[in-house]
Amino acid sequence: MFGEWLAKPAQPLQGIGSSIGAWRLAALAQADPLAALDRFEAAYLAQSYSDKPDAHEVAAEAGRILDQFVDDQARREILASQRIHLNVVTTLAPGLLGAHSTTLQMLGLIKIIAANAVSRGLFARCLQRVLFHAPGAVVKYHDDGFRTQYQPLALENLRAALLGTAAIPLVIAAVRDIPGGPPGTYLDGGLIDYHMDLPLAQPDGLMLLPHFSERVVPGWFDRYFKGRVPRHLDKALLLAPSAELLARLPNGKVPDRRDFAHYGKDNAARIRDWKKAIDECQRMADDWQRWLADGSLVGRIEPL
Template sequence: MKYLEISAGPQAYQQIGAEGFKADLFSHLGAAAGGPKWQVLARLDRVLFGEWLPQRTRALHAVGASIGAWRLAAAAVQDPLAGLDRFEAAYLAQRYSLKPTPAEVTRVAREIMDSMLGADGVAQILANPRIHLSILTARGLNGVDGTGSGRDKLALGRAVLANARGRRNMADYFQRVVFHTGQTPTRFMDDGFGDTAIALDQTNFTAALLASGTIPGVLETVRDIPGAPAGAYLDGGLIDYHMDLALNQPEGLLLLPHFSHRVTTGWLDQFLPWRKPRYLHRTLLMTPTAEFLQLLPNGRVPSRKDFGRYAGRDAERERDWKKAIDLGQHLADDFATFMHSKEPLQWVRPLAS
C-alpha cells in the first residue's frame, strides 16, 4: 500500500486488532467539507459504496457537511455508482463568469444537485434502508445570516474572535442542525452547538442539502427550511469541518476517508494551529500519502482556489480535475488490498488520542 495511509484512534486500533476489519464494526461514515478536494476520494467512494457497504448487515449512519453531504447523497440513491457518476459529471462541468455573484453560484449549485438526484433521487434516499443520511448545517445566530451585510460581517467577525478564545464560545453564533433520514438521527454530545435533529422529507431535502454547502458570501443564504427552526442556514463545515464529531452513539466506529492528514474540527479552526481534534479515538482515518500527492496535477489536491487559478481556462481546469479523480483509483486499489487482508492491522498506524 503505497498511496493510502490508514490511521486509527485507540479504540478503533484495539477493535480492529481484536476482530479484523469488518464492515459491521462501523456505525458511522464521515464525509468532510472542503469543496473540490473530494475529487481525490471519488474512486474510493465507488469501492466503499459498491463493495464495502453490501458487506454490512445493519444500516450505516452516513454523516457529512457541505460537499461531503453531497457525496453521501449521491451514494444514497438506489444505484450508488450511477449517483456518484452523475455527481462527478455535473461537478466537473460547472462554469461561471469571471466574477460570479451569489445568485449565479447558487443557480449552478442547484443545477449540479438536480443532475445528481435525477427525477426521483430524493425519494430513493428517503427510502434507503442501508444508509441513514445525516446532513449537517449551521443555523446563524445573533446577526449571522450569510448575506454579507454590515450586520452579518460584524457578527461573523465576533464569531471569529469568540472561536479563538475557545470553540464553545462560537456556539453564540452558530447552532448545529442535523437533517436526517431513518428513524434514529445521528446524536451529538454536549459540545455547545446543540443536538437539533430534523427529519428529512420531500419538502425540505433539497433546501437542507443546499444549505449544508452554503458558504457565507459565496452562495445565497437558505432561510426557513420546512420543519426546522426559522432562520438562516449556512455551511455545516462552519461547525463540523472534517468530521471530528462529538458523537453520542457509542455502538460502533467512525470510518473517515479524508483528503488531508490534518483533521480540523470547525472551518475557523484551520487558522488556529494549536486547535487539535478531540474525538478521533473511535475513528479509522484514511488519507493520501505524499507519494500520491506528487502524482496529482501541480502536486496538490484540487481546491476552491482553482476557480481563480484557472480563470478563463475552464477546459484546462476540468482536464486536471478529471486527472485527479482518475488518479484516485490508486487509493481505491490500496483500500481493496486493506479490506481483503487477513492481517489488516499491519497496514494501520496508531493515531494519537
C-alpha cells in the same frame, strides 16, 4: 468502498456529513450509489461561472449540480434507504451573519471568527447546529456547547437541507427557512463540524472517515490554529491519501475552489487537471482492493 465492500452492510450505516461531504453521502444512499457518484462527478467537473460571480450565481450553479444527481426519484430512494441513513449537518446563523445585506454578513462573520479565535466554547455560543436526519434514524450528539436541534428529512426539505449545508458564507447564498426546521438562515454545516470530529452519543462501532488530508480540523475556522486538535476520534478510522500521492496530483494538491482563480477563463485546463487528479486517486482504490484480497488491510492501520 461503498460500491463493493460496504454494498450490503450487516446493519444500516449512519452517514453523517456537512457541506460537500453530505452531498457525497446523498449519492451513496441512493439505490445505485456508483451511478449517482458518476452523475455527481460529471456535474461537478462541468461547473462554470462568469468573471466575477456573486453568491447568488454560485448558489444557482450549486443547485444545478445537486439536481443532476439528486432528482425526485433519488430523494425518495435516500429517504427509504436501509443501507445508509443520511444525516445532514447545517448551521443556523443568528443576527448579522444571517442578514440579507452582504455588509452585515461580513460584520457577523468577523464577530464569529473573533469568538472562535478566543475559544471554541465562545464560538459555540454564537451558532446553532441543526441536524436533518433520515426518518426514524438520527445520530445524537453529546453536549459539546453547541445548541443542537434535530429535524427529520422529508421530500419537502431534503434539497433545501443539502443546499443549506453547502452555503459557504459570502460565497454561496444562504438558504432561508428550511421546511420543517426552525426559521432562520442556514449556512455551511462545516462552520461547526468541518472534518467530523463528532462527540457522538452512540458509543458502539467505528466511525469511518474517508478524508482528503491526514489532519482532522473540528470547525471550519479552526484550520488556522494548529492547536485545535480533534478530541473525539478514539473510535475513528481515517482513510486519507499519502503525501506521495498528493504530490502526484496536478499542482501538488487536492483540487479546490482556488482553482477557479488559478485557471481563470481556461475552464478546459481546469477540467483536464481535475480529471487527472481523479485518475491518480484510482491508486487508492487499487491499493484498497489489493489489501482486502491479500488480507493485509488490518496490518496497515496506524495510530492517529
